[in-house]
Amino acid sequence: MMKETDIFNDESLQDDIQDLVAIEQAMIRQKYPLPNLDDELEKIIGKEKVDAEKPVKHQHPAMRTLMGALMGAAAMLAIVLVWQWVKTKYACGGASENLIAQNVSSEQGMAILQTADGEMITLTLSDGTEVKLNSNSKITYPHQFKGxxxxxxxxxEAFFKVKHESKRPFVVDAGGILTKDLGTSFNIKAYHGSDCKVTLIEGKVEVAAKNSHHKPVILNPGQQYSLSAQSTVPEQIKNVNTEETTAWADGVLYYHDQPLEYILGSLAAYYRSKVVFKNSAVKTKHLDFSADKNGSIEDAVELLNNLGVAKVSLIGNTLYIE
Incomplete structure (x- = not known):
């Protein structure tokens, strides 16, 4: 007879359950229907569930223990059945290639989570490390860390708040850089074709370019290590405004002392718009600007006009600056 504890000690089953939770959350975001777990449980245990909840006179203690174990096993089986339903549904018709914006998939003990335009996801890894994944980003991680x-x-791009373990360091492989935590929180920006930037918020990290003969560098809070997408440019370290670097993780588009041309170019990329400067003289004007990432482009235009630096108009899908 299988004990209730045997189910929860089954590592393979736990991996499936972890995948199910991730997929369920993403499906809710994408408004996909999910089978009702209560209904699935009812189908499995049926009338025994109702009978087990009623008072039973002179029921032997061993029988109550057995019923509790059976209930637990049935509940776990219901979860597994729903998980199998999800895998079957999205394996058909090519949907698995566009899973959840799209994206939770699993292979060989690894999970892959990918975000779409304008989407941000927060997840907690099996070791307790919290990760905020920015839009158009992908993270590959094991169900359970080993080794x-x-x-x-x-x-x-992702922001990491690492659960520190002195004997088992946390390492991020991104953009040709290996970043090893020494008890910290940090931001990594490594989009394809762009410079890779590691910004330390608190604690310490050790960074090293994978194809460099230079020794690893330890960053202090407020420092940013960057590696150019052009291999001929050496690594650089500079002090930065960490609030600007990590504002996206708090749902804010934030720019500190940046030229208007850079700000509008960034906003246009975020809102998938175009920019036309009718007055090129305002391109180099520096300003501070912030807007809610969940707000509309019209909201951003209104905030820019309130600054009085230039007149910004939205016509169709194009921003005109005068």
Whole structure:
């Protein structure tokens, strides 16, 4: 007879359950229907569930224990059945290639989570590390960390709040850089074709270019390590405004002392718009600007006009600056 504890100690089953939770959350965002778990449970245990909840006179203690174990096993089986339903549904018709904006998939003990335009996801890894994944980004991580290092792979941008383990460092492989935590929170921006930037918020990290003969560098809070997408440019370290670097993780588009041309170019990319400067003299004017990422482009235009630096108009899908 299978014990209730045997189910929860089954590592393979736990991996499936973890995948199910991630997929369920993403499906809710994409408004996909999910089978009702209560209904599935009812189908499995049927009338026994109702009978088990009623008072039973002179029921032997061993029988109550057995019923509790059976209930737990049935509940776990219901979860697994729903998980199988999800995998079957999205394996058909090519949908698995566009899963959840699209994106939770799993292979060989690894999970892959990918975000779409304008989407941000927060997840907690099995070791307790919190990751905020920015839009158009992808993270590959194991269901359970094993070995001497906790290695994950990133394409795009993510903010990490690492659960520190002195004997098992957390390592991020992104943009040609290996970033090893020494008890910290940090931001990595490594979109394909762009410079890779590691910004330390608190604690310490050790960074090293994978194809460099230089020794690893330890960053202090407020420092940013960057590696150019052009291999001929050496690594650079500079002090930066960390609020600007990590504002996206708080749902804010934030720019500090940046030229108007840079700000509008960034906003246009975010809102998928175009920019036309009718007055080129205002391109180099520096300003501070912030807007809610969940706001509309019309909201951003209104905030820009309130600054009085230039007149910004939205016509169709184009921003005109006068």
């Amino acid at each position: 001497k290092e906790r290695m994950i792979h990133l394409e795009g």
